[in-house]
Amino acid sequence: xxxxxxxxxxxxxxxxxxxxxxxxxxxxxxxxxxxxxxxxxxxxxxxxxxxxxxxxxxxxxxxxxxxxxxxxxxxxxxxxxxxxxxxxxxxxxxxxxxxxxxxxxxxxxxxxxxxxxxxxxxxxxxxxxxxxxxxxxxxxxxxxxxxxxxxxxxxxxxxxxxxxxxxxxxxxxxxxxxxxxxxxxxxxxxxxxxxxxxxxxxxxxxxxxxxxxxxxxxxxxxxxxxxxxxxxxxxxxxxxxxxxxxxxxxxxxxxxxxxxxxxxxxxxxxxxxxxxxxxxxxxxxxxxxxxxxxxxxxxxxxxxxxxxxxxxxxxxxxxxxxxxxxxxxxxxxxxxxxxxxxxxxxxxxxxxxxxxxxxxxxxxxxxxxxxxxxxxxxxxxxxxxxxxxxxxxxxxxxxxxxxxxxxxxxxxxxxxxxxxxxxxxxxxxxxxxxxxxxxxxxxxxxxxxxxxxxxxxxxxxxxxxxx
Ligand SMILES: Nc1ncnc2c1ncn2[C@@H]1O[C@H](COP(=O)(O)OP(=O)(O)OP(=O)(O)O)[C@@H](O)[C@H]1O
Ligand SMILES: [Mg+2]
Numbered sequence: 001x002x003x004x005x006x007x008x009x010x011x012x013x014x015x016x017x018x019x020x021x022x023x024x025x026x027x028x029x030x031x032x033x034x035x036x037x038x039x040x041x042x043x044x045x046x047x048x049x050x051x052x053x054x055x056x057x058x059x060x061x062x063x064x065x066x067x068x069x070x071x072x073x074x075x076x077x078x079x080x081x082x083x084x085x086x087x088x089x090x091x092x093x094x095x096x097x098x099x100x101x102x103x104x105x106x107x108x109x110x111x112x113x114x115x116x117x118x119x120x121x122x123x124x125x126x127x128x129x130x131x132x133x134x135x136x137x138x139x140x141x142x143x144x145x146x147x148x149x150x151x152x153x154x155x156x157x158x159x160x161x162x163x164x165x166x167x168x169x170x171x172x173x174x175x176x177x178x179x180x181x182x183x184x185x186x187x188x189x190x191x192x193x194x195x196x197x198x199x200x201x202x203x204x205x206x207x208x209x210x211x212x213x214x215x216x217x218x219x220x221x222x223x224x225x226x227x228x229x230x231x232x233x234x235x236x237x238x239x240x241x242x243x244x245x246x247x248x249x250x251x252x253x254x255x256x257x258x259x260x261x262x263x264x265x266x267x268x269x270x271x272x273x274x275x276x277x278x279x280x281x282x283x284x285x286x287x288x289x290x291x292x293x294x295x296x297x298x299x300x301x302x303x304x305x306x307x308x309x310x311x312x313x314x315x316x317x318x319x320x321x322x323x324x325x326x327x328x329x330x331x332x333x334x335x336x337x338x339x340x341x342x343x344x345x346x347x348x349x350x351x352x353x354x355x356x357x358x359x360x361x362x363x364x365x366x367x368x369x370x371x372x373x374x375x376x377x378x379x380x381x382x383x384x385x386x387x388x389x390x391x392x393x394x395x396x397x398x399x400x401x402x403x404x405x406x407x408x409x410x411x412x413x414x415x416x417x418x419x420x421x422x423x424x425x426x427x428x429x430x431x432x433x434x435x436x437x438x439x440x441x442x443x444x445x446x447x448x449x450x451x452x453x454x455x456x457x458x459x460x461x462x463x464x465x466x467x
Contacts, residue, residue: 008033010055056083058222149319163189173313176363179284187240221270283433316358337453431461
């Protein structure tokens, strides 16, 4: 359990000392006291404390001012007021300003301890609730894995089997095949689902920050380390750490990671103390890790450490049947979102989309659906509505030469961009030409010319217009 940090403020040094020694009886509490107003203000503003206990009547600054200051800068930090003058007026004022509670002076040890521990407990529960809510929201917004191919059914079975266990899992798959989706599903179907899921993109961690990112650091560990910071491993405690693109780690980083994974413990930078964590590791890669091991770019021992369970995601081109199902699903989802429901590809367009190779897999399919919906003018989506890159890939070189090579491609990309831009403004303005002109900062004539060139009809975007 992490330690809570408490700040005690009283102009009377004796009271400060009394509180410090009394409160250290509470477990996991680290108490600091301050009797000088200016320092007290600075400490309150730093936000480095989890709870503040302050005297009400002090010569340089009042407890009410302290309370206001904390509530303005860090509303989550509870403030307890100590007062020797319990008038109804000022206690009501304090509670109204957000004080968590107050204790009466002269201080009674038992009173002080029970009030502080109750306020700390309330804060802990609040945080837990927030975390719970966060994860419940996550869970309900979790995307289902769509597909009826045998390959996807196997993936789904694997996920539920693995979710019951606690083993580390390696997830293989080309880009956009759903590796992160699988990792989230394993986590949220496991009994760690209420604890954090911490995704880490290993290719995005600057090499010199690796240790501090993973293991955290103590205050003063290096220049700029102004406070203790928890690393990703500690954030994932009790939950799941998802190491995406694990093959991107350098060999020295792999060595450090391996040690901490074997022990499930590590030291924060600048500290000698071992911190133990309970984490489940999921890792993903789009490379052939075995080849990486052979080429000595990936440590074999780390490979075997993480390769206990596995999920292999086949590329979309190997499960053509799923293309149609995914198209249907995402046309429905984005059709609703983009106010273009019930648009479906006609047989030629579907034929084209099904035989396309989808190098970017499901992610590419999702983007293509959005673009098709933006381009579409009718309910039935035709080959003309299929994004240009797919069309030219399918229509081969002949199309490219016809268009005049690269310049033609570029012109079409520009046109597509203009088209999407225009559609989005038309939607925002409900088809009102003057509003469109103002928004795009061009003349009404230019708007008309653009609409004609892009074969767009502003009337279709009028609110309440027939689909
Ligand atoms: N079977 C599926 N059903 C529904 N949606 C899917 C499926 N597979 C992937 N997706 C969606 O496709 C998108 C890409 O998936 P994800 O980010 O998990 O891929 P990835 O393998 O991690 O890709 P990358 O290697 O590029 O990081 C996400 O929006 C995800 O929700
Ligand atoms: Mg990913």
